[in-house]
Structures are given as structure tokens and as C-alpha cells.
Amino acid sequence: MQPGRAPLLTFNVLTLFPELFGPFVDGSIMGRARRNGLIGFQAVQIRDFATDRHHTVDDSPFGGGEGMVLRPDVLHSAWTSVDAPDSRAKGEQLTVYLSPQGRALDANLAKRLAGFPRLILVCGHYEGVDERFVESCVDLEVSIGDYVLTGGELPAQVLMDAVSRWVPGVVGKERSVAGDSLEGGLLKYPQYTKPREYLGRAVPDVLLSGNHAEIARWRQEQRERRTEARRPDLWTAYGAPRKGGA
Numbered sequence: 001m002q003p004g005r006a007p008l009l010t011f012n013v014l015t016l017f018p019e020l021f022g023p024f025v026d027g028s029i030m031g032r033a034r035r036n037g038l039i040g041f042q043a044v045q046i047r048d049f050a051t052d053r054h055h056t057v058d059d060s061p062f063g064g065g066e067g068m069v070l071r072p073d074v075l076h077s078a079w080t081s082v083d084a085p086d087s088r089a090k091g092e093q094l095t096v097y098l099s100p101q102g103r104a105l106d107a108n109l110a111k112r113l114a115g116f117p118r119l120i121l122v123c124g125h126y127e128g129v130d131e132r133f134v135e136s137c138v139d140l141e142v143s144i145g146d147y148v149l150t151g152g153e154l155p156a157q158v159l160m161d162a163v164s165r166w167v168p169g170v171v172g173k174e175r176s177v178a179g180d181s182l183e184g185g186l187l188k189y190p191q192y193t194k195p196r197e198y199l200g201r202a203v204p205d206v207l208l209s210g211n212h213a214e215i216a217r218w219r220q221e222q223r224e225r226r227t228e229a230r231r232p233d234l235w236t237a238y239g240a241p242r243k244g245g246a
């Protein structure tokens with residue numbers, strides 16, 4: 001617990017569907033991090049900032065086309081309700097818009113975002129958001145992959161999960177996230193637990209040897225082999241055929 005202290009990282013999420021965040025932010029690792037005061041979360045209902053009687057948040061695109069576009073004035077009001085100009089000026093706040101047009105989320109970006117005390121995440125819907133909002137309020141557009149989802153809520157949750165793991169204390173003091181898949185640019189080695197034999201397959205002897213140096217060597221070799229076979233892009237970026245420890 002960190003009584004009385006501000007969370008290390010607070011997420012302010014602008015969304016039309018705040019209820020989609022409930023089980024995610026209350027459960028599992030995120031829930032524990034919130035209860036421990038490490039992570040803060042606040043959802044902002046964009047619709048609350050609509051000014052007309054019907055609470056309209058979107059309209060059809062100028063120039064024609066399918067779908068609806070979120071209005072910049074409504075989004076701007078919602079954003080202003082959480083924007084902290086002083087923090088922003090000090091580089092302690094970043095506004096991220098989740099969109100397929102954004103920069104691809106990877107481990108390096110997640111680690112960098114974890115260094116901000118506050119992230120404002122904007123979830124779009126329909127055909128997107130008015131570009132003037134993006135130009136005036138958004139610092140970074142982030143995509144979670146080359147596919148189009150129906151809204152930014154799942155991408156926001158993916159980003160929150162990937163980023164929170166880098167906040168000290170969130171995944172447990174003893175454990176380092178540095179050994180995880182993709183850290184150091186390699187996939188993770190295979191893992192085994194009880195029983196020692198299952199469906200005729202035995203756990204590799206080296207893992208039962210108690211020889212930690214041998215185990216570390218074996219795991220590094222497995223990481224390299226897997227990366228080379230499954231992700232030639234990562235393998236090339238890693239600097240193949242560089243060997244472990246080099």
C-alpha cells in the first residue's frame with residue numbers, strides 16, 4: 001500500500017462505453033494495482049459533454065461516406081475535463097488516441113508510456129473522430145495491430161495492460177518483466193510444470209538438473225531458436241545470428 005500517495009500512473013479514459021472497463025480494471029492484476037494505489041483509473045463518459053437535448057456526440061462526415069464521426073467540440077469538452085495544462089507543460093501527461101492509423105504498440109512503446117504519471121486515452125467509435133480534435137489535443141495515435149475493431153475500448157485495455165506491467169510493483173516486486181516474451185527482442189522460452197510426464201512427453205532433463213547456469217543457457221537457446229523459426233522479422237532486428245550473451 002502507498003497510503004496518501006498519488007498513483008504512479010493514472011489512466012483517464014474518454015469513452016462512450018465506460019461500462020466496458022469494469023471487469024478489466026477491477027479484476028486481476030489491474031484490480032490489485034488499483035487497490036494498492038499504484039494505478040489510478042477514471043472513465044469519462046463523452047456523452048455527458050454533449051450540449052443538445054438529445055446528447056448528440058456524432059454526425060455524418062462532410063464530403064459524404066459511410067458512418068458517423070465524433071464531433072470535435074464534444075470531445076474537446078470531455079478532454080478539457082481531465083486535461084491538466086501544468087502537467088502537460090511539464091511532460092507529465094500524454095493524450096493517446098487509439099486508432100488503426102496510429103503507431104504500432106510494442107514493448108518499447110509500452111515501457112516508454114509507463115513513464116508518464118498520466119495518460120489520457122481517447123476511444124473512438126463509428127468512422128472515427130474529427131481530425132481537428134486529433135490535431136489540437138492528441139499527442140500520439142496508437143494502433144494495436146493491422147485490423148479494424150469497432151471501437152477503441154479493447155485497444156485501450158490492451159494498452160493499459162501492456163503499459164501497467166512496466167509500472168514498478170504492478171507485476172510483483174520479485175519478478176522482472178525483463179525476461180518476458182519480446183523483452184530483449186526475443187520470444188519467450190517454453191515453460192513446464194507438474195506432472196513430469198504428460199501424454200508420453202517428459203519435461204526436458206535440463207530443467208530438473210538444478211544447474212542454474214545450464215538452465216539459463218538452455219532457455220536462451222530456446223528463445224533464439226523460436227524467434228528465428230517463428231518471427232524472422234524479430235530475429236533480423238535482434239541481429240541474427242548473434243549468439244546469447246554476446
Ligand code: ADE
Nearest residue numbers: 098099143144148149155
Ligand atoms: N480502433 C479500431 N481498431 C483499432 C486498432 N487496430 N488499434 C487501435 N485502435 C483501434
